[in-house]
Amino acid sequence: xFEHMTTANRKQAAKVKTERxxxxxxxxxxLHENNTIIVYSDTLSSQVTRSLAANAFxxxxxxxxxxxxxxxxxxxxxxxxxxxxxxxxxxxIKPPDVIEALAQETLRHWSGIGGDxxxxxxxxxxLSASADAALRCANEKFGQQEAQITRDELRNAIADVCTILDxxxxxxxxxxxxxxxxxxxxxxxxxxxxxxxxxxxxxxxDVLFExxxxxxxxxxxxxxxxxxxxxxxxxxxxxxxxxxxxxTFDLEK
Numbered sequence: 525x526f527e528h529m530t531t532a533n534r535k536q537a538a539k540v541k542t543e544r545x546x547x548x549x550x551x552x553x554x555l556h557e558n559n560t561i562i563v564y565s566d567t568l569s570s571q572v573t574r575s576l577a578a579n580a581f582x583x584x585x586x587x588x589x590x591x592x593x594x595x596x597x598x599x600x601x602x603x604x605x606x607x608x609x610x611x612x613x614x615x616x617i618k619p620p621d622v623i624e625a626l627a628q629e630t631l632r633h634w635s636g637i638g639g640d641x642x643x644x645x646x647x648x649x650x651l652s653a654s655a656d657a658a659l660r661c662a663n664e665k666f667g668q669q670e671a672q673i674t675r676d677e678l679r680n681a682i683a684d685v686c687t688i689l690d691x692x693x694x695x696x697x698x699x700x701x702x703x704x705x706x707x708x709x710x711x712x713x714x715x716x717x718x719x720x721x722x723x724x725x726x727x728x729x730d731v732l733f734e735x736x737x738x739x740x741x742x743x744x745x746x747x748x749x750x751x752x753x754x755x756x757x758x759x760x761x762x763x764x765x766x767x768x769x770x771x772t773f774d775l776e777k
Contacts, residue, residue, distance in 0.1 A: 525605060531621050535629075535746075538616040542739075542746045544608040548599055549739050553753065554760035555592050556732055561768040563589045564725075571773045590705055593728050597701040599735060600694060610735065613742055614685045623678050626745055627671040633748065634667030635660070677741040684738050694731055696723040 526534060561567050562585055572581045601607050603615040617623060688694055695714060700723045702712045714720050736753050744750045 525603065526616055529616075531619070531625050534616045534619070534622050535625055538613050538622070538746050541608050541613050541616070542742050545599065545610060545613060545739060546743055546747075548595070548608065549735065549753070550756055552592065552595050552599060552732060553736075553757045554763070555588070555595065556729065557757065557760040557764040558768070559588055559592050560761075561764055567768055568771065568773070572775070575775060577773075577775050593697060593701055593723075594705050596728050596732055596735075597698055597706075600688070600698070600731070610685055610738060610742075611689065613746070614682055617678060617742075617746065618682060623675055626678065627674045630674045630745075630748065631667040631671040634670055635664045674745045678745040681738050681741045681745070684734075688731065688734060688738075692721055693727050696721050697727055697731060699723070 526537075529537070569581070569585070572578050599609060600611065601609040603609065603611040605612075617626065699712055699714045699720045702714065703709045712720075740750065740753055
């Protein structure tokens with residue numbers, strides 16, 4: 525679907541989609557931390573005794589859990605020019621020349637760093653030039669190392685994505701989404717191709733956590749940026765706990 529695109533256009537499209545996928549993943553991690561309390565703990569459910577109110581709570585709890593599944597499936601939706609998903613990014617960068625272009629971009633970034641050495645005497649131009657050349661040489665060497673890291677991380681990300689796309693667990697999650705959440709189907713295209721195991725609670729959590737290092741690698745290799753998703757998830761956990769662990773239900777009338 526991207527065969528007509530030049531290497532430069534593929535690289536630019538991948539940068540744009542990667543930034544959007546990072547945003548989607550951050551939201552999904554925040555949603556997951558809320559569901560960790562609402563769905564996977566009894567922090568709230570233990571307060572709701574058998575009552576008419578319990579029916580409403582079950583709808584609330586199930587709706588949030590289902591929405592996390594829907595958003596996770598969107599993150600892993602099949603590649604398409606109009607889709608902001610991990611497989612779309614992989615299709616854009618998969619050609620070796622695109623990976624090499626991104627590696628060369630990393631190399632140019634580090635090789636271009638140089639300039640005057642702080643504290644170097646201004647009246648000794650020969651020494652200053654020698655020190656600057658040494659710095660540029662060191663940056664060139666470091667740039668070569670970073671460029672190779674970019675190649676390796678992107679190739680590993682491609683392999684990891686292919687493994688997850690072929691996994692029965694993702695197929696089960698996608699099938700639930702297609703059949704009961706996004707649509708109401710008697711039989712999905714996945715089921716027509718063969719038996720599909722039922723999704724189990726926790727499958728979505730496993731795939732989500734497998735997605736994090738992949739997106740981190742894509743973000744570094746394609747956007748040339750990096751930050752800790754772990755810290756972002758920890759902040760989301762603190763926010764969720766600040767609300768839900770201080771939330772109480774008074775159902776007495």
